[in-house]
Amino acid sequence: MSVLFRCTGALLSAVLLCGIQAGFASADFVVTDVQARLDRRELHVSTRIRLTLSEQAELAVENGVPLVVLTEFVLVRDGILWNETLFEHSIRQQLRFHGLADRYVVEDLNGGRIDTYDSVNDALKSMGVFRSQVFTMSAEVNPESPEYTLQVRSLLDINRLPAALRPLAFFSPSWRLSSGWTKWQVTNR
């Protein structure tokens, strides 16, 4: 039984330690601006998200660990009792460091586009900017209805981390980077 207690204690200590570390981290993802416009079946979105990595995450990138940032867009129509989801779209971007080129590489995992940057800040800045993204929806929205909301969230995808890093990331808030869902009013045309 003492082994069980020791292991449980070690686990709790690790969680506590990670929590303390997270307390000192200033890392955060913040959705600063979203402009969204509906045009029949098309959703035009321009987004600016401030992505700031924690010290641990940045160190991981520099040591060859690729990070995947997931940005999600959900268009909902406001209802009385519940909201109706009309459209969902996710964009995955991978940030990694290319040692031979001494550059930070941002790869759009949806489209395959690759951009390189001199610094991690440039890379993160680029990753947080979506200019004039046009999403095509399956159904046309009612142009007369004004009650449309775009929910935007950006987070670090822990499940895409190397397997060995996931348990620590699971328990450590410094790896649980997320902007949380932010809501933005959508204009028609």
Next chain:
Amino acid sequence: MASNKSVVRFLFGPVPAVIISLLLLFTLFLLTSAAQHSKLSGEFYSVLLGVNILGILTLGILIAVNLLRLYRQLRAKVLGSRLTLRLVAMFVLLVVAPITVVYHFSVQFLSKGVDSWFDVKIDKAVDDALLLGATTLEAIKQEGVERLVEGARRLETVSNRFEVTPLLNELSDESGYIELSLYTQEGRFIASSYQAEQFLIPSMPGERLLSQIGRGREYVGLEPISGGNQQLRIAVPVRSPGLGAPDRVLQALQLLPSRYAALADSVESVSAQYKQMIFIRGPLKFSLILTLTLVALVATLLAVWAAIFISRRMTAPLRDLAEGTRAVAAGDYGKELPVNSTDELGVLVRSFNEMTKQINKAQSRVRTSQKEAENQRTYLETVLGHLSSGVMSFDTAHSLRTSNSAVTQILGIEFESGLSADRIREEHPNLEPLFSVIEGSMTQQLNEWQSEVTVFGPRGRQVLILRGTKLTGRGGYVVVFDDITDLIQAQRDAAWGEVARRLAHEIKNPLTPIQLSAERIRRKYLGLLGGEDRATLDRATRTIVQQVQSMEEMVNAFSSYAQPVRMEMNEINLNQLVKDVSELYKRDDHVIGFRFDLENDLPAIAADARGLRQVLNNLLINAQDALANTTDPVIVLSTRSVQSATNNYIELTVQDNGPGIPGDLLGKLFEPYVTTKEKGTGLGLAIVKRVVEEHGGAIWVESQPGEGAKTTVRLPVSNLRANGTADIRLTTARAAGEQA
């Protein structure tokens, strides 16, 4: 409530625990796979981890609840709980100890194993490979720079935009650039040449590039592009042809030759992976130890739960057996235990069930026998209860064991079982004659005996004939007695009737011819004789006639005594009766003094007034006769009421101060024809005794020679019959009294 209990029992039973265990094992397998780079389970790593922790917590709660139940059972001293605890402790010890050892060595092995993966030599080799790749690329970069510098010189002379673009196309064609662009020093686009459509939008130079060009230096950088290819971004300054005109920036994007690109990609990939591995060495240890800990924890919890479950299963038959034994000890022989196994415990339980079944059958037989015995006892009690004879049984300690209702009817007392004969004698002195005989016979241990005793019971004087028998087997005695008072009276009546009949027939009948013959002789020969003969004849015939008349009167009186007389029973004030009768015997000369000691408030009794008057007359006549030669003769008459535990009665005493009665006569004073007087029939006291006995009373005489005599008459208070009459056989008081 029952359904809730069954739900709770199900929730904390084996099924949920087994399901949770299987789920845990499966998720642990997935978790382990995720730790080994399984892409599928890696997507749900967090979920798997959460499910595992939740499952462990649930399993822990199940175990805690089971242990709590076990603790409560221990506190309540439930059968089998101690054994269950011991088995659980033993199983847990057997399982936890090896798991602990394995866990400890596994943690050590993992830590050291992971550290051993990383070697300084490998680290150096990777760095060297990266350096080698960079060096190789440097030559290609230098060649590219030189070629682009040459192109920049050609552009220095061209400032017109329309001339620049063809020149860029020419240079691009010559060198095989995928994009060749001209920018201002601030990075504004001037002109471009591209080979592929995807490069319609020029790749703008970065700040670092412009900064380096601004400092008058060339820029060369390797960049990965899509499709696994790599390109070189080369930039050089383009001097302005005119004085004061700003310099420009020529940027070329050149694909790295595929052979070099593959090698560079390989070196970069290996280097990146190795650095990544070094970086995640700590988390990797944490991950592996975490997984190992979870596995060990699950294994331990499963072992503990299995230990509890198996212990309960093992002790359940023993607990049932213990409860069954308790039930049998408490007299419940119908308890049957469930047989859930075919092993030795199952055989034991079956044997127990067979044993209880046999005991139950035997018990049923015993109950049947007891019932039969009870029926027989009831039958016997019923028979005894309806017997007219009193039946008492005594144990070996001479204590009363049983008595039937006839005992109460005859003796007027309901005895409690367990009373000793001595105690009964003490509590009921009137029954002294009866129980002294019984006690004496039992003390002598006579096998069979028979006796006749007289007691004063609720109906007055009672003559009892009793027979005793020593019981075999359990020991003790049984005594059967009958009240033969009425029988003796009837026999005596019959005897006296027969005597009277015979007297009438044998004596009285010849008396008339004797008297007639004497009178005839007198009449015929008295006149014929004279002198002495005449006087003799006259005296003889007169004597004959007188004696015959006397005999006739005596026979008549005796016949009357023997004949039944119907008497009327009325309430009598005995004190008043005593005063009335005694007045007849007070003479004017006051030779005999009378003293009265009569109790006030004497209760009335039911009696025949004429009969009691006769009794008083006879007793006073006897006292008067006894005082004939006594100086200062005194007759004392007294009455008093006496109360005993069972009877209320009145005592009348007639006491004189005469010479008393000889001792040899005291015992037969009340028998007919016993008298000390010269004259009289000798029936007076016999008649008195009969009258008293017919009233249910008793009479006795106490006397010491020279000290007078004291006659006591005891009469019961409540002997009035329902119809107010009683059949008594009594001669007329006067006739008998006159003859006494």
